[in-house]
Amino acid sequence: MTEKTAKYRSQIRIFADILHVIEKERGNAKPTHILYGANLSHDRLVKYLTQLKESGLIEEIGASDRTAYSLTDKGIEFLKEFRKVSQFAEAFGFVI
Amino acid sequence: MLAVPSTQHSSHFTRLPLETIKYLDRDSPDDSCTNLIEDKNKPQSEDRALLAPQWFTGFDSLMQIIDATIAFAIGYYALRGYRLIKERTLFFLHFSFVLLGVGLLVDGVVTIPAFAFRGLLPITTISYHLRIIAEIIAYAMMLFAYLRQTRSLMAGATLAAMVLDYNPFLETVVFFLIAYLAAQAAMNYSAKKERNSLLVFIGFVLLSVSHIFFILPPIVRLFFVMAHVSQLLGFVALLIMLLRVARIK
Secondary structure, eight states: OOSSOOSSOOHHHHHHHHHHHHHHTTTOBOHHHHHHHTTOOHHHHHHHHHHHHHTTSEEEESOGGGOEEEEOHHHHHHHHHHHHHHHHHHHTTOOO | OOOOSOGGGTTSGGGHHHHHHHHHTOOOTTOSOHHHHHGGGSOHHHHGGGSOOGGGTTHHHHHHHHHHHHHHHHHHHHHHHHHHHOOHHHHHHHHHHHHHHHHHHHHHHHHHHHHHSGGGHHHHHHHHHHHHHHHHHHHHHHHHHHHHHHOOHHHHHHHHHHHHTOOSSHHHHHHHHHHHHHHHHHHHHHHHOOHHHHHHHHHHHHHHHHHHHHHOTTTOTHHHHHHHHHHHHHHHHHHHHHHHHHTOO
16 A cells, blocks of 8 residues: 555566566576566465466476476466556455 | 525436426425425526536436446456356445446436326435435445455444545535545555556546536536536546456456
8 A cells, every 4th residue: 555565566566577577587487587586485486387287277398407487378367467457456445 | 596495306407307396397386395396486597596407308318318227247257257256346346337337327317207207206315315326335345445445444444534524415425425435446546656547536526526526516516517527437437447457468
């Protein structure tokens, strides 16, 4: 909100941040990049990446020692919609 | 100028002539509205001094229907957001705008046949009260959504001020509610300096100004027109914000 920003990010905001980092890396984001880009601990990153994979928003590419992630069509669509909703809510002064 | 039979109706001025005509038609000498009976002999044009300008008849309904359409569009967008991210604040926003839209639509639609068939005019009083109650609930819900997020001292102080400044006139209550929302939107804009926030701020300011005008028609009847124009511009500002957001890639 305007006077007092949220102290922690909502889970949906973290998902969007991860997707945003993957998008920035042009569909070839390594876990380390995501970890720094989305400002997460390793444990939480693993947990969220699993959730995102299960919901079909991202997919794993490459071999196990060189794992990278890219956005699925569903992930691209989600990120697009999230940005709109986020801007809409922020215009009213609501934090997501 | 004629006396106003009921101050509660003063904000919605097109309704007044009905009541005024009703009172004027009474022949009973013990009628308590003596000042109105005295006015019976005035020319018809003078009796209609309390009316909104005649050329405006129908435009108010049209504007309300446009307002309602915009309110529904914003409500729909908030629902889409709620479905996507399950943020309850967006649900409150959705519910508020849908309620606003329903109130405006019912009032706007009912007024059209009511003016064509005078027998239906009492219905407009009901639709007017329906709209104003819908507005109070809708803006109160928006205010609650803001308080849920801020929980700030400022918000509490403003609420207290609203209670202390309580006014029996429903339009005044609505005005205070929107004025609070406009203040929140102003703080949001000052923090972000984004165009969308500015549009929401302008929207709420125009909506609150419209309710000042709705309270004032007994002074100058053109205020009734200005109230509707201001309300429409307020919703248009919100619509522009919505279109800007929808264009984001």
